[in-house]
Amino acid sequence: MRTFLFALTLLVVGNSALAAQATPAPPQVTDESAIRAVIAAQVAAWNRGDIPDFMKAYEDSAETTFIGTSIGKGFRPILERYQRAYSNRVQMGTLTFNDLEVRLLPGSCGKTELAVVTGRFHLQRTEKGEAQKDDGIFSLVWRKDPQGWKILLDHTS
Numbered sequence: 001m002r003t004f005l006f007a008l009t010l011l012v013v014g015n016s017a018l019a020a021q022a023t024p025a026p027p028q029v030t031d032e033s034a035i036r037a038v039i040a041a042q043v044a045a046w047n048r049g050d051i052p053d054f055m056k057a058y059e060d061s062a063e064t065t066f067i068g069t070s071i072g073k074g075f076r077p078i079l080e081r082y083q084r085a086y087s088n089r090v091q092m093g094t095l096t097f098n099d100l101e102v103r104l105l106p107g108s109c110g111k112t113e114l115a116v117v118t119g120r121f122h123l124q125r126t127e128k129g130e131a132q133k134d135d136g137i138f139s140l141v142w143r144k145d146p147q148g149w150k151i152l153l154d155h156t157s
Contacts (some may be wrong), residue, residue: 031112032102035142035149039117043097049089051082059143059150067155078154085131093125093134115142115149121156 038057045053058064058075066072072081086092100119104112117140125134141153 031104031115031144031149035102035115035117036100038149039097039100043095046092046095049092051086051092052079055079055082057151058154059145059152061152064151065153067153068157085129087129088127090127091125091129091131093123096122096124098122113144115144116140117142 042054042057045051045056055075055078058078060075062074064073064075064078066078066081072078098120100117103116103118105114105116106112107114118138120137121135123134128134136157138154138156140151140155142149143152144150
């Protein structure tokens with residue numbers, strides 16, 4: 001009987017160890033994956049026609065900057081520019097980003113607090129308003145704060 005219990009114990013412990021090895025660890029959220037998640041949320045918001053939700057990726061600051069055909073400063077003016085340039089859902093169309101590259105920029109202490117993201121955008125749409133461009137390139141400077149990653153500077157052309 002003792003041999004049977006010992007064998008049963010080995011079988012249970014062995015199977016538990018195998019099960020623990022077979023269960024993948026939950027994925028870690030990296031800075032890059034966190035930034036990519038914010039970008040994915042932006043695309044989803046845009047494609048719902050929700051500019052205020054799209055703008056949640058931007059730092060709500062007077063220093064937030066958008067560079068296109070001109071330079072705009074401040075979260076509120078950038079939001080208003082988007083709302084003016086894309087005055088209805090049809091003008092917004094469907095947004096896609098391609099060729100995204102995320103470069104993390106560690107500070108002198110080794111902690112990553114800044115990042116640069118480059119890529120291409122495309123708008124599939126049937127109507128244009130003030131914003132005429134359907135394709136272009138962009139570079140974004142991001143800063144990490146306690147609430148997560150936010151865009152400080154957007155240069156889109």
